[in-house]
Amino acid sequence: MKTMKKLMIILSIVAVVLSSCNSSGKKKIDLSGAGATFPQPYYNLAFKSFQQKSGTAISYGAIGSGGGIRSLKDGIVDFAGSDAYLSDDEAAEMKAVIHIPSCLGAVVLSYNLPGIDKLNLTGPIVAAIFMGKITKWNDPQIMAINEGISLPDKSITAVYRSDGSGTTYVFSDYMTKISPEWKEQIGTGKSLNFPIGIASKGNPGVAGTISQTEGSIGYIGSEYAFALKTTIANLQNPAGEFITPSAASISAAAQGDIPEDTRTMITNSTAPGAYPISCFTWLLVYQEQNYSKRTIEQAQATVDLMKYMIGDEAQSLTTQIHYAPLPQGVKEKAAKAIAKITYNGNPLK
Amino acid sequence: MSDKLFKIILSSSAVIILLISGGMVYSLTSGSIPAFKEFGFFNFIFSPEWNATPGNEEYGALTFIVGTIMTSLLALLFCIPFSLPVAIFIGEYFKGKRIASVLGTIVDLLAGIPSIVYGLWGFYVLRPLIVSLGLSEQGFGVLTASLVLAIMIIPYAASLSSEFIRLVPGELKEGAYSLGATRAEVIQSIIFPLAGPGIFSAYMLALGRAFGETMAVTMLIGNANIIPTSLTDTGNTMASIIANQFGEAGGLKLSSLIAIGLLLFIITAIINYIGKLIIKRRNQ
Amino acid sequence: MKISRYRNIKNKALYIGVIILSGLTAVPLIAILVKVILKGWRQINFDFFTQTTPTTLDAIYAINAGEIIPGGIANGIIGMLLMVLMACVIAIPIGIICGIYLAENTKSHLASIVRFLTDLLQGIPSIVVGIIIYIWVVIPMKSYSAIAGGVALSIIMLPLIVRSTEETLKMLPTTLKEAGLSLGASYSSVVFRVILPSAFGGIFTGILLAVSRVIGETAPLMLTALGSSAVQWDVTKPASSVSLLIWEFYNDPNLQNMIWSASLFLLMFILILNIFAKRISNKWRI
Numbered sequence: 001m002k003t004m005k006k007l008m009i010i011l012s013i014v015a016v017v018l019s020s021c022n023s024s025g026k027k028k029i030d031l032s033g034a035g036a037t038f039p040q041p042y043y044n045l046a047f048k049s050f051q052q053k054s055g056t057a058i059s060y061g062a063i064g065s066g067g068g069i070r071s072l073k074d075g076i077v078d079f080a081g082s083d084a085y086l087s088d089d090e091a092a093e094m095k096a097v098i099h100i101p102s103c104l105g106a107v108v109l110s111y112n113l114p115g116i117d118k119l120n121l122t123g124p125i126v127a128a129i130f131m132g133k134i135t136k137w138n139d140p141q142i143m144a145i146n147e148g149i150s151l152p153d154k155s156i157t158a159v160y161r162s163d164g165s166g167t168t169y170v171f172s173d174y175m176t177k178i179s180p181e182w183k184e185q186i187g188t189g190k191s192l193n194f195p196i197g198i199a200s201k202g203n204p205g206v207a208g209t210i211s212q213t214e215g216s217i218g219y220i221g222s223e224y225a226f227a228l229k230t231t232i233a234n235l236q237n238p239a240g241e242f243i244t245p246s247a248a249s250i251s252a253a254a255q256g257d258i259p260e261d262t263r264t265m266i267t268n269s270t271a272p273g274a275y276p277i278s279c280f281t282w283l284l285v286y287q288e289q290n291y292s293k294r295t296i297e298q299a300q301a302t303v304d305l306m307k308y309m310i311g312d313e314a315q316s317l318t319t320q321i322h323y324a325p326l327p328q329g330v331k332e333k334a335a336k337a338i339a340k341i342t343y344n345g346n347p348l349k
Numbered sequence: 350m351s352d353k354l355f356k357i358i359l360s361s362s363a364v365i366i367l368l369i370s371g372g373m374v375y376s377l378t379s380g381s382i383p384a385f386k387e388f389g390f391f392n393f394i395f396s397p398e399w400n401a402t403p404g405n406e407e408y409g410a411l412t413f414i415v416g417t418i419m420t421s422l423l424a425l426l427f428c429i430p431f432s433l434p435v436a437i438f439i440g441e442y443f444k445g446k447r448i449a450s451v452l453g454t455i456v457d458l459l460a461g462i463p464s465i466v467y468g469l470w471g472f473y474v475l476r477p478l479i480v481s482l483g484l485s486e487q488g489f490g491v492l493t494a495s496l497v498l499a500i501m502i503i504p505y506a507a508s509l510s511s512e513f514i515r516l517v518p519g520e521l522k523e524g525a526y527s528l529g530a531t532r533a534e535v536i537q538s539i540i541f542p543l544a545g546p547g548i549f550s551a552y553m554l555a556l557g558r559a560f561g562e563t564m565a566v567t568m569l570i571g572n573a574n575i576i577p578t579s580l581t582d583t584g585n586t587m588a589s590i591i592a593n594q595f596g597e598a599g600g601l602k603l604s605s606l607i608a609i610g611l612l613l614f615i616i617t618a619i620i621n622y623i624g625k626l627i628i629k630r631r632n633q
Numbered sequence: 634m635k636i637s638r639y640r641n642i643k644n645k646a647l648y649i650g651v652i653i654l655s656g657l658t659a660v661p662l663i664a665i666l667v668k669v670i671l672k673g674w675r676q677i678n679f680d681f682f683t684q685t686t687p688t689t690l691d692a693i694y695a696i697n698a699g700e701i702i703p704g705g706i707a708n709g710i711i712g713m714l715l716m717v718l719m720a721c722v723i724a725i726p727i728g729i730i731c732g733i734y735l736a737e738n739t740k741s742h743l744a745s746i747v748r749f750l751t752d753l754l755q756g757i758p759s760i761v762v763g764i765i766i767y768i769w770v771v772i773p774m775k776s777y778s779a780i781a782g783g784v785a786l787s788i789i790m791l792p793l794i795v796r797s798t799e800e801t802l803k804m805l806p807t808t809l810k811e812a813g814l815s816l817g818a819s820y821s822s823v824v825f826r827v828i829l830p831s832a833f834g835g836i837f838t839g840i841l842l843a844v845s846r847v848i849g850e851t852a853p854l855m856l857t858a859l860g861s862s863a864v865q866w867d868v869t870k871p872a873s874s875v876s877l878l879i880w881e882f883y884n885d886p887n888l889q890n891m892i893w894s895a896s897l898f899l900l901m902f903i904l905i906l907n908i909f910a911k912r913i914s915n916k917w918r919i
Binding site: 351352354355356358359360362363365366367369370372373376377380430431432434435437438442450452454455456457458459460461462463464465466467469470474500503504505507508509512513515516517518531532533534536543544546547550551553554556557558560561562563564587588591592595607610613614616617618621622 | 730
């Protein structure tokens with residue numbers, strides 16, 4: 001028993017000593033951020049590279065866009081990551097927030113039809129599939145736009161996300177734009193009531209279900225689909241062309257009219273060659289950085305990180321891991337937004 | 350150490366537990382108030398709606414309550430015929446022998462597998478198995494989730510029960526043998542009555558674990574917000590909906606999720622209470 | 634005395650039944666263990682324990698080159714050890730003492746309330762614990778931290794430790810306690826030197842189960858410790874854990890292989906704890 005007690009005491013002392021370990025010595029800046037799952041692989045890569053250059057370590061927790069915004073609201077993080085920009089209502093509940101787009105991604109339609117590696121679809125057809133109106137692959141509507149491809153007489157199994165997610169939000173945002181029926185029945189949101197189909201958790205869940213179920217189709221994040229090299233459908237854009245999702249076609253979606261604060265959904269973009277279900281993902285920071293007793297060094301480090309993320313080095317990493325870089329016009333708008341960040345009212349360089 | 354001081358230390362630990370549980374109930378309640386105010390307390394509990402479309406939001410907990418109770422009770426049912434024999438194996442038949450130690454270690458290892466791995470195993474191995482056995486068309490559902498849940502709670506039930514079976518004093522058993530009892534009879538009339546309360550609490554703990562399990566269930570239950578009417582139906586549980594939606598929820602939805610957390614607390618209390626009543630009845 | 638046929642059959646049937654069912658139980662366990670080992674062993678090398686997590690790009694290069702993914706889970710291991718240590722320091726003393734309290738006060742009103750509440754705590758989904766600790770610890774500290782993670786884990790561990798301690802103590806013969814007291818020893822001495830050592834087996838099982846449970850927990854840590862890509866010794870900062878890393882690997886299309894190796898690590902950790910526990914409890918058993 002005595003040894004037990006001794007062991008306990010020693011362990012607690014060790015714990016206390018370890019915790020005070022880092023307080024002495026050179027003041028290392030650590031940044032923390034939380035938010036969307038979608039850009040996490042990219043952020044981890046970019047943040048690591050930033051750390052090698054500047055010595056600032058960054059922790060990012062993929063707890064969901066909602067969780068990230070909540071963390072920012074509670075003042076516990078330096079920045080939040082979100083696939084959806086703050087609505088006016090949400091923004092009204094917080095002090096001024098700056099949206100900085102960090103990269104582009106897309107929602108693609110992955111399907112499982114053995115032997116068929118090219119498939120054309122249109123928005124209304126996809127809407128009909130997910131609403132249970134088109135139930136077979138050899139439906140005349142699908143066959144009409146896929147000449148020369150023999151579609152089997154198989155039922156379509158729709159797969160969707162069971163957890164709340166930005167991917168669902170972007171997907172439904174597009175659907176709402178192109179299908180009035182969808183707008184009424186299902187609507188836009190991070191988690192929706194689909195009338196038919198299988199729900200699976202996370203991108204891996206949906207991708208896994210699709211790969212195990214013949215005749216299935218589901219929506220997943222592009223970076224995921226590209227990495228797994230799954231069969232992806234081409235989607236028709238407003239100009240009538242069938243666009244294959246790729247870094248180029250995704251970036252093209254951001255070439256259109258973008259507001260100054262970049263708060264916009266770029267789905268169903270009319271820009272030439274744009275993939276219709278593309279989206280930004282943003283880094284959110286407070287405009288006035290003096291909150292929760294932050295030091296000016298902390299604020300400066302945050303601004304440096306933001307500048308790095310829209311810089312050439314970080315942006316060049318995106319294509320290597322199947323995300324898409326920001327086009328020049330958006331980068332300029334982002335740079336202007338970053339210039340607005342202040343500490344105690346003084347802008348930070 | 351003086352007796353008085355010791356008694357004070359004992360009581361203060363009890364007070365700490367009171368404070369923690371009390372604090373949790375308080376935090377959960379204050380977070381749920383917006384939802385209860387909007388939908389009404391009983392209405393919320395018994396409503397099967399879960400509609401997140403903005404402007405039309407309506408939330409209710411019934412679907413998830415049914416899902417949780419169904420999967421957890423089924424899991425307990427599935428696990429008893431396996432964990433009890435294992436407990437008897439380790440604690441009585443092969444007590445102290447090498448093989449009991451090996452089996453015990455394997456069972457304990459089960460407790461250490463992260464639930465996400467259970468979910469993956471269930472997704473890649475169990476689900477296709479169920480589909481190929483023809484038990485269910487798409488493999489997700491109450492049955493699959495309960496099976497995996499049962500495997501997950503076996504270590505809790507078996508490990509603790511085996512310890513209690515082990516602790517039954519040898520003299521009592523020898524007394525029974527000397528009267529001519531067979532091994533089975535000793536187990537039935539000596540070991541079970543004595544280790545019974547301990548074993549029962551081990552199963553209550555296992556049930557509690559099943560109630561709160563999130564990851565594995567959410568990957569296998571199908572996440573359909575409907576009330577399951579048969580084993581092969583999909584459904585959803587309270588822990589699963591909270592875990593799935595919490596990251597992205599705000600406002601009324603967030604409050605509803607917290608309310609579901611509070612309800613889980615309450616339901617666990619009710620089931621525990623019923624369990625205690627059953628034991629009391631048997632003892633009379 | 635000859636045993637009647639019926640009783641004889643019942644005896645043998647129970648024996649055989651127990652063996653068969655125990656064997657059957659081992660089947661899914663071994664199936665899962667084998668799968669984890671087969672899929673995970675390749676990634677395990679010295680780097681695995683000393684390097685931090687690889688990025689998705691590292692993984693892409695490795696997969697394209699047909700090599701194993703570089704890097705390791707050192708940030709997760711250190712974070713996990715720190716948080717589990719903190720959780721143990723909080724939960725074990727409180728848990729054992731509360732277990733003693735409940736075992737010594739079977740009739741008291743306060744005790745039955747506490748017993749009831751402990752059982753309640755056991756049923757709370759870990760994510761709800763995470764939500765509450767977020768409110769109680771993370772927001773006041775204005776930062777995600779390993780401390781918050783440790784506190785959340787300790788709450789999850791408490792009920793198991795309390796109840797297993799209580800039930801084990803209740804099974805000890807009262808003669809032990811009476812013998813000690815009749816020798817004139819103080820109440821606390823009897824508890825610490827006679828009763829607890831005899832109950833060690835049951836108590837340690839409860840602790841072991843509790844630790845096994847929390848090293849696999851993800852949801853509460855997401856809301857309290859957040860995660861970190863570097864090895865973090867400062868417990869007031871965000872920290873990672875192996876289970877959190879598994880979640881990150883799950884969401885990254887290129888790091889899927891790491892899920893299994895990280896799980897294998899957790900299993901080896903439990904195994905070592907188990908062996909360690911059995912050694913100690915054999916030494917202490919009366």
